[in-house]
Amino acid sequence: MMGFVLELRSMARTRSRHFSARALGGVLACCLISGCSNTASRDQAAFPEPHSAAVPAATVIEEQTGPLRFVDVAEIVGIHFHHHSPLTEQRHLHLFMGSGIGWLDFDRNGFPDLYCCQGAALQGEEPKDRRGDTLFMNRSGTAFTDVTRRSNLPNVGYSMGVAAADYNNDGFADLCVSGYGENYLLLNYGDGCFTRVPLPSGQRPGRLSASCTWADFDDDGNLDLFITNYAQLGPDDYPTCEHAAAGVTIPISCHPANFKAVHDLLYRNTGRGDFEDVSVKAGIVADEPRAGLGVVAADLDSDGDTDFYVANDTTPNHLWENQGDGQFLDRASDAGTARNRFGATEAGMGLVVGDIIGNGRMDLFVTNYYGESNTLYRNEGNLLFTDITDEIGLGAPSRARLGFGTSLADFDNDGWLDLLVANGHVQDRLWEIGRDEPFAQLPLLFHHDRGSRFQNVSDGAGDYFRTPRVARSTAVADFDGDHDLDVAINCLNGPSVLLQNEFDVREHWLQVELIGVESNRSGIGAELRLEVGNRTIVRCLQAGCGYLSCDDATLLIGLGPFAEVRRLTVAWPNGRQEVWNSLSADRRWRFVEGCGEPVVPL
Secondary structure, eight states: OOOGGGOEEEOOOGGGOOOHHHHHHHHHHHHHHSOOOOOOOTTTTOOOOOOOOOOOHHHHHOOOOOSOEEEOOHHHHOOOOBOOOOTTTTTTTTSSSSSEEEEOOTOOOOSSSEEEEEOOOSSSSOOTTTTOOOOEEEESOOOOEEEEETTTOOOOOOOEEEEEEEETEEESEEEEEEEEEEEEEEEEEEOOOOOEEEEEEEEEEEEEEEEEEOOOOOSSSOOOOEEEEEOOOSSOOOOOEEEEETTTTEOOOOOGGGGGGOEEEEEEEOSSSSSOOHHHHHTSSSSSOOOOOEEEEEESSSSSEEEEEEEESSSSOOEEEEOOOSSSEOHHHTTSSSTTTSSOOOOOOEEEEEESSSSSSEEEOOOOOOOOOOOOEEEEETTEEETTTTTTTOSGGGGTSSSSEEEEEEEOOOSSOOOEEEBBSSOOOGGGTTTOOOSSSOOOEEEEEEETTTEEEGGGGGGGGOBBBBBEEEEOOOOOSSSSSSEEEEESBOEEEEEOOOOOOOSEEEEEEEEEEESTOTTTTTTEEEEETTEEEEEEEBSBBBBTBOOOSSEEEEETTTTTEEEEEETTSSSSSEEEEEEEEEEEEEEEESSOOBBOOO
């Protein structure tokens, strides 16, 4: 424990919020002298067990021909994690759903750490060597250490989603973990240890919660929490299903219509260390519940406050527009995001938001079921969206896949966001009835051609993209500090994957760390506009995205050929806007709300 201890003290501030000495000291130093320091069980013949073998980077690079290249280094760097979700004979649905994965710099050493959510058996005794949720500490970008026990993390049941953010504004990232039957918080003490904090109605036997995300929806400087709920699945009543074809009857995981849906949850942060359930008061339960899986928080209508978009399974998606008074209205049908371009509902799983097209507005990308396509909704402004999936090249490659996790990231730093999709079915025995829908599936990697079209570059991106897996959640971070984005992936009943980006970076970049003062300490919800050359690059800081996952909170922004950001505008979550001019590229900058001058951390 000695290596984890960080000296803390508290200091009163407005709204009775407190910062750690390390966090608040950095803020004060910036404000006063413009300088900071950084303490900174399947048929094995038909469906072989998913695996990932680490291959020396040099060997893999020689095989590549595409514009993006990745190599799985999980075993090499110490990420030894195997997901555990034993499938029952009746094929209970939630055992196919997988678990999340997330990045957070919990010890503030400047390198993002990795949190892997774990599954559990539906019934019966677990093996003695079963590992629960696991936290891997990133020491220097080259090696990870399992610190789960010394961090006091609980070994609970089936974990689903994870989202990291500093909800009590003390300078250290905390966690929300959702799951089967229980949702809870993990409060980071700042000394390397966490403590489990209950949520209102956090426990409900049989309830399956999915993705979660942090956002300050009421602009009071405290991060609130949205959790999607999928269904009530037992324990007293858990529907199971069969399917007969070609003279054969097999057990299958049930269609969502067979389950009782549960309303999503919205928790308001009181600022006193606890939360209140405002789901009813805010209007989130205004209509019939739907099977929610993915959720993102962003200002989708450009009015300065945070909206929520939810991907629902086989039912229309939700777009909860923030009315600015604590109330939300579902505008998905009016906005064109409830269904696809043909008016059909889809089985939404994963979800990301960002300025994909490059028009300065937040677009939406949703992964869907086998036989459907994934869907890209272009933001036209005034809360209107257009489904342009086929026109931009994302439709055809995804129809023979079942998409779960997805990451939106500029993998080659050219200033345009690329897409990665993790695929894998929820039915493992369809081959027995003559259905050619494999359980383990190939992932998809799309390179973005400067706002015009996505190119499927999966075949040339490395061994991982040529090996079928039952993949679920994905999350991005620059874990090795080489200024390009890497990807962590959690697979159903398989080892986790850590894809190191082997792209030869020639383009310029900017790393950005945000520290809120009147806004939430993490700066979650802030929008950045970078004017470079003849274009403007827009990025939004989020805490929870994809499918059950969370990206690193430090933004790595590709600038293409531009060695300077002519003008950077940060719109903080509370509405304050600040402008910085003439920022040199290829540096990590820290921006503290209200301080006036940016800082290059030591």
